[in-house]
Amino acid sequence: MKILLTLLTSLLFILNLNGQDKTKDDVFEFTIDSSAVNTLNSTLKNLYAVISGEKGEKRNWKQFKYLFKPDAKLIPSGKNKANLYQVRYMSPEDYINNSGTWLEENGFFEKEISRRVxxxxxxxxxxxxxxxxxxxxxxxxxxxxxxxxxxxxxGKRWWVINIYWAQETENNPIPKAYLPD
Incomplete structure (x- = not known):
């Protein structure tokens, strides 16, 4: 009886520890599609798809993180108040924490219109x-x-190492070479 009680207590302790490690992604039971990184094309398509969704739609942040090599960076650029270009370095987790709620609350679709590889x-x-x-x-x-x-x-899959981006402005329009033909 003592052995059974000890086993049950140990099992409950382990289950409780596992429960404490759950992230908000686990709550929504998203899965990872490992085939999404088999080709360069599928990796890029998945990158855009995973951040896109209608207002109120949860994003699959597990899949998002799966696309990135450990220590990968997301690097937005833009002008500061002094009108100088600057960059900010974020991990995938930083991006989720900084943008995830906004994407869900406002709706957001990012669509690729041209690609040069x-x-x-x-x-x-x-x-x-x-x-x-x-x-x-x-x-x-x-x-x-x-x-x-x-x-x-x-040799097994594609990994995103960095994404470094700039938004189009009136003074910095997208060159024709990077627009659809």
């Missing part, structure tokens, strides 16, 4: 021009820009 061996550099919408039903984007995405193929 350079590869050498296991590395790829992609200039991916995007348009951003609040809803998939919107006909006019509220923002456009270019994502500079660096990726690595380790």
């Amino acid at each position: 350079n590869t050498f061996g296991p590395i790829a550099q992609v200039f991916s021009t995007y348009e951003s919408y609040y809803s998939e039903k919107d006909t006019k984007p509220f923002m456009r820009g270019i994502n500079s995405i660096q990726l690595l193929n380790d």
Whole structure:
């Protein structure tokens, strides 16, 4: 009887520890699609798809994190109050914490409209021009820009290493070379 009680207590302790480690992603029981990183194209398509969704729609942050190599960075650029360009370095987790709630509360769709790819061996550099919408039903984007995405193929899958981006402005329009033909 003591052995059975000890086993039950141990099992409850382990289950309780596992319960404490649950993230908000676990609550929604999202899964990871490992095939999403088999090709460069599927990795990029998944990158855009995973952050996109209508207002009130949860994002699959497990899948988002799965796309990135450990220590990967997301690097937005823009002008500060002194009108100088600056950058901010974020981990995928920082991006989720800084933008996740906004994406869900406002609705957000980022759609790739053009892509220029350079590869050498296991590395790829992609200039991916995007348009951003609040809803998939919107006909006019509220923002456009270019994502500079660096990726690595380790022989098994593609990993996002960095995403470095800039938004289009009146003084910095997207060059025709990076728009659809």
